[in-house]
Amino acid sequence: MSGQPYRLPANVGSGTTGRILDRSRRIAFSFDGKSLSGHPGDTVASALFANGIRLVGRSFKYHRPRGVIGSGADEPNALISVGESGRHEPNQRATQVELYDGLVSKSQNNWPNLKFDIGQINSKFSRLIPAGFYYKTFMWPQSAWMFYEHFIRNAAGLGTAASEPDPDTYEHMHATCDVLVVGGGVAGLAAAQSAAAAGARVMVVDECARLGGLADSSSGLIESSPQTEWVQSTVSTLAAAENVHLMTRTIAAGHYHHNWCLLLERVTDHDPSLAIQGAPRHRLWKVRANQIVMATGALERPLTFANNDRPGVLLASAARIYVNRYGVSPGRRGVVFTNNDDAYQTALDLTRAGVPLARVVDVRTDPRGELVEEARAAGIEVVTGMAVTNVDTVAAGAKIQSVKVAPYKAGSRIGGREERIECDFVAVSGGWNPAVHLYCHTSGKVKFDEDLQSFKPDRSFDQITPVGAANGTYDLDGLISEASNTGAAVAKKAVGSKVKRSKSDRPLASSPKAGKLEPVWFVPATGALNEGNKHFVDFQNDVTAADLELAAREGYRSVEHIKRYTTLGMATDQGKTSNINALGVLTGALQSAIPQIGTTTFRPPYTPISFGAIAGTNAGNRFLVVRRTPPYEWHCENRADFEPIGQWRRPYCYPKPGDSRHDAINREILSVRNEVGLLDASTLGKIELKGPDAAKLLDRVYTNTFSTLKVGKGRYGLMLNEEGFLMDDGVTVRLADDHFLMHTTSGGADRIAGWLEEWLQTEWSDLKVYVTPVTEQWAQFAIAGPNARNVLENLDGDIDFSADSFEFMSMKVGRLTGYPVRAFRISFSGELSYEIATPSNFGHSLWLALLEAGENHGIQAYGTEALHVLRAEKGFIVVGDESDGTVTPLDLGLGWAVSKKKDDYIGKRSLERAYLAAPKRKQLVGLLTQDPQEVLPDGAYAVAELKDKPPMEMIGQVTSAYWSPTVGRSIAMALIKDGRNRLGDVVDFPLDNGKVVKATIVDPVFYDKEGAKQNV
């Protein structure tokens, strides 16, 4: 046992010492750089105990030395960081971290080291820093808060974040079950067994690596055998069943509305080597459960006495779990301090394992339960009507030397003779709190139970059924009966099973009869004053009984105020050990009973869950969907500089080697103006509408009229929302009398299709129109420039592209170099221009064919930025640039596209509202800067009158501004108040560098006003 001085021999006493330990193997690990060893089965906490390490961390505020208190999820003190570099993870509960070979762990919140932490100085000044002290100070001088705060921030926090990105993966999993059993202890297994027998699909989850809960550390027999034997056989039966799924290392993190549960499965934390085979570190389960059985057990409460936070004070249940399960002794000599019978189990187990016990100190004057009698019979010294009042320590508070014990009477000061008992650990029990967290996440209400002196589910909430200790049922036979009946009943609810049950379908159990608990919320220290002795309630956040009393005294009387003022229950353990004790302390301070004080709301998750798991598979290159157009690989191969547009990635421009973005854009623009360019416009929204009322629908969704459009022709349309603001635009083509093809903006494709469906289904269900989005069916390319026709005519095909045959704003269907195409003669650049659509799987090939055909005509691919400049030169708007959701078509000078004849279209009535119909609104104009080289910044504002400094009245803003290589100067479009009446005026744009750009208001068409270029 060398190196593990506190390891107990195997199978002492009742034969369970170190039950789960594989003593044949040793595991090496480190803590704060020190090499240590443990065994498979150990947690870091049990291994540290075995190695005699009691000081494991420093508290949040006072930096007091702290040791392990618990054995599971409720641990407030033993927070460590585990792993290195990208795998470094802070704030892990040592009680739940399973040991693996090479595990590196470190203590937290101390500097330079755990033993000589400089932060301990806070403890010396603790009187100056009671609850809420920061609200009262650090206010002078006014500018200094950031200075103080810097130090406060550095002192706060617990562990540190990783320095590198996380190399591990995560994933999600969905599941549906009839019955979800949360908790794999005796109650959970009994419920699962009867639910499965009734034919339900059952999932059982437990946060531990093993099932069985406290079966190995509780008294009582099932079918006359130790509980673990029944657990073993039940688990085997359930594992063999087709309709059962058992999960360990999985917490039920949250319960949400409609019985939707979030589970976190820790897949590789206990064995990181699994990741090499592709296992995710964590798997987040989203479970739809028809019924939930909550068998989450109970959490033991500590007792509130002076210096109850010293390393060596631990929960009574934890003490026996360390002995029974891990074969380690919590110390050399202990005292058990209790107000209930359960802690006697600890006294018995410790004594059986040969751990010396000085005394059981029981506040009750006449405890009479069966375990008490058993302990007395075993020769354990029990003192009654007494309490542990204080703890004496050495090693700067890190090691217990003795405790003080004195006669205790609730509500009065400690009097009488005080005794010192030498010991180095104290196992405490203040009773048990049902773990109702999950029950409360959604809407479950709890009620106060006088016997338990705690809250338990009030059962009025039918989505989750609590059983066993979680329901306040502790007697073993009653617990099994309740769980077993519940399992069958909820299975019946879920699957309507008709399986008959009899009483003999459940195992019979027996357990010692327990005596009554006596509530103890505060044990005063001896002497004249309690002051100066800290009685901790919330260990992790260093909230003492005095802090709670101070909050109450200052008028923070609502339990939520007290919680927020003192930070009670807001630490990483979310108050699992502190909530009820705090309410108990407040009964004195507020002079009211616990049920009247009430409890705070439990929030998900039950224990913290990793952000990585929440993100799941959607990380790195799978973070968000990327949509690719058919010639995507060509764009990549040709050095496209992509930009994200919605979910799409589109080429912004195609820089050649040595090109800047600016060079590339200018080259692309000029190639369109002078020769020919090719644009991948596949992202353009395409929606087909068919049916006898298709034209009628279009007349209602567009501001202009489509019923008059001739077959084979297209028309530009504007779509408003019901508030009258411009929402989308595009060219719609009539394919047949009852058949149209609508083009939308790239970003609007899905939205507009959904919008049309909504109107058709919810408002105009009498209209006969089918709407089919076909964006993805077609690759679509714009071929624009004086040579566009030549390029197309270079290719074999049956479409006549000549000016006479193929008019502007018309479309033809045919073949081009063999590919089936829809050709549209439309122009967004003002040049001679066609858009060619072909089924997407031919898109890449047609793209290549067009480039090849255009090679001798100087063809170049152009990107979205050239597209934007080209259209701006022509004064064409882009929805989202010139409009921003507050702009009407009239503001944009598009009144010609707004019908005055139609009775109704979407947005028509809203356009008549006073503010929208007002004169002198901001109107779209062009701007020419006085210095032609000066390009106005995007979004720059014009002012009514220049002043030395702000504020200045703003009269409008630049919506688009570019260097136009075509006209050889800067151009801009802007929305300016009453702009159309101000043509020729010069307006001022004060910039952030102090410069003022002067620009003349002009018509927004900068190039080829007559439209000669596109009509050739």
Place this chain on the structure above:
Amino acid sequence: MLMITCPVCGAEGDETDFHCGGQAHISRPASTDPHNVSDDAQRDYLYIRNNPKGLHREMWMCARGCGKWFHAERDTVTLEFKSYYGITESAPPSSSPNPAASKTTKKKSAGR
């Protein structure tokens, strides 16, 4: 997480499979009388909402199933769905509407 069953196609799913379209039975004045819509009526149509604490009639769409819209009655406090009915059906009489909202608890489109 809301669990929803589409009354049109029977698909069951959670709220990520459906789309909430907000309050149901809002009448669109322009659809019925385009020449005579007051500013008040247009404001009510665009902005005024029932927003009850309790039973609420809504439009939902089976976004990942059949793509159809339907009506639902849902409690906005417990979030329970109380009933589903067709998108062209008027509100079921079984449940009591929010009294303050009675003037707009009409079908979204008159004449259906």
Place this chain on the structure above:
Amino acid sequence: MKRYSIFSLARNAANYHKDWGPVWRSPEPKAEYDAVIVGAGGHGLATAYYLAKNHNMTNIAVLEKGWLGGGNTGRNTTIIRSNYLQDESMAIYELARSLYENLSQELNYNVMFSPRGVLMLCQTEHELRAFKRTSHANRLAGTEARMIDRAEVKRLCPIINDRDDCRYPILGAYYQPRGGTARHDAIAWGYARGADAMGVDIIQNCEVVGIDQNAGRITGVRTSRGEIKTTKLAVVVAGSTTQLMDMAGVRMPIESVSLQALVSEPIKPVIDVVVMANTVHGYMSQSDKGELVIGGGADPYNNFSQRGSFPAVEHTVTALVETFPIISRLRMLRQWGGTVDMTGDRSPIISMTDIGGLFVNCGWGTGGFKAIPGSGWAFADTIANDRPHPIAAPFSLNRYMIGHSIDESVAAAVAH
């Protein structure tokens, strides 16, 4: 009111802090007040404070159904900024932000206003253009904020993912250096203490069950603790606005939805600034306690449950793991929901009504906390003078009639 200072703290330490008295009284409601404010959240308490301080109205009461500061004031992610696009929004949020600057001194209660800087990332060309526009507008309105490039973003926030090859590379950010955070509970507590000291009755656990009016004017309220007469009634009850205004027969352009938020476990400082990433939908800052404070989206349906739900949280956390890769192994400690009132244009309502003496302040949606001082200031002035304060005027109910929406979502998908 006992003044707070390091000296008073030291003096009280000597006696183990036994001499501190209550920060506010727990008065019984009087039969009549000059004005009654319903709702003791930040906005209601600030309104009371400024009514007393700026307008000398001290015979007033604030009625609260539960406990003061228990609604969205205590549930939000504490971000303070004023870099809004529309003139009207800029004005009220900048008034609020500037009042925050010395609120601790004014209230003699440390509200921990911490102007650590707010960064709004630009992750698409469109977003970049939109924020450039906002920056020009803010500068000319006198709000201090500026565009910064990726290198400066990285300098201000070293944990940010600044790779070129990620899904939405950072193109820059819009940076408001004097934006930041404050301690949310302290805002409510500080205003409550200040108002109480001037004689305002803050009456907790007092639910309004009816509103009385006569001839088109307010005459009083009925409460769970009896009838109270008043001629001025101000409703400031985010999450219950519709219900309260229904009592007066005023229908509101409001829908209540649940906004989701969460915090991580506390860690040592990793991020000094507030970062908002609107393209991917997430924002994050770190509290003085060390928790990463994260805002999620709102659930897309009416919801009064005040409970956490998961889809919005998942969406946000996924975005933030991408934006700040080192948080992957940190953990969500706690999530919750708050009921927020959303208006048709997502901007607030500070308004008189058709009923004489009835005032309403609501509809702050996801952005109410940052506005508290400005909202209280302008609303108090409106109540005291029976006419809209110039900053409140654009936020009147009448704007829905004439179509004068104040829509902040127009330029970019700006989350609050």
Place this chain on the structure above:
Amino acid sequence: MSDLQFRSALSHRRDEDLPMDLCVSLDEVSDRAMIDLRGSLDDPKFVAAATAALGVALPAQPRSSSVKGDITVLWMSVDQWLVTTPRGSEQALLSKLVKRLGNTFSFACDVSDARTIIRVSGGDARSVLMKGTSVDLQSPVVKPGWVRRLLFAEVAAACQFVHSDPDTFDVYVFRSYADYVWEWLLAVARKGARVQLYGKQEPPLV
């Protein structure tokens, strides 16, 4: 047609070696053409015309499909079906449909290139797909012929259970999303990440 260069959505990944440690097999099915068919089951003329043109009845039951010869008809909505047919035969079938449907209120639209089909096959196919969708693929209703539109990996998709032994699903995704979904499947389908939900299992430790 034969000399036209056809490139399916995932053709650029065809030459890639799949990782050896996948627990399912993944393939692109690119030889199916598709027609989106709209019409009302309440209109006997439409039903008769569609049935005659397709040679198989339209599946009226939600989430079902019908097959005859080369033609499969997937239920998409109460008034919408996705007809799949071997590539090359779609124009003839479409013409037949259009002719038969005549002036009934209906719409048949060639959408052959709008989607691609990813075939996921193997004993773990259900659980691999359930990593990306909340639909319960282990429900007994998921039998051969079962079809459902769903959200998979945050992408709108349709899923058809083709046959069991081994379990084989066809996942229909819009073309532009195909590469993303493929990547996503590669990430969750590794053997080390296998999930066995329900069924006999190794008993956990006690």
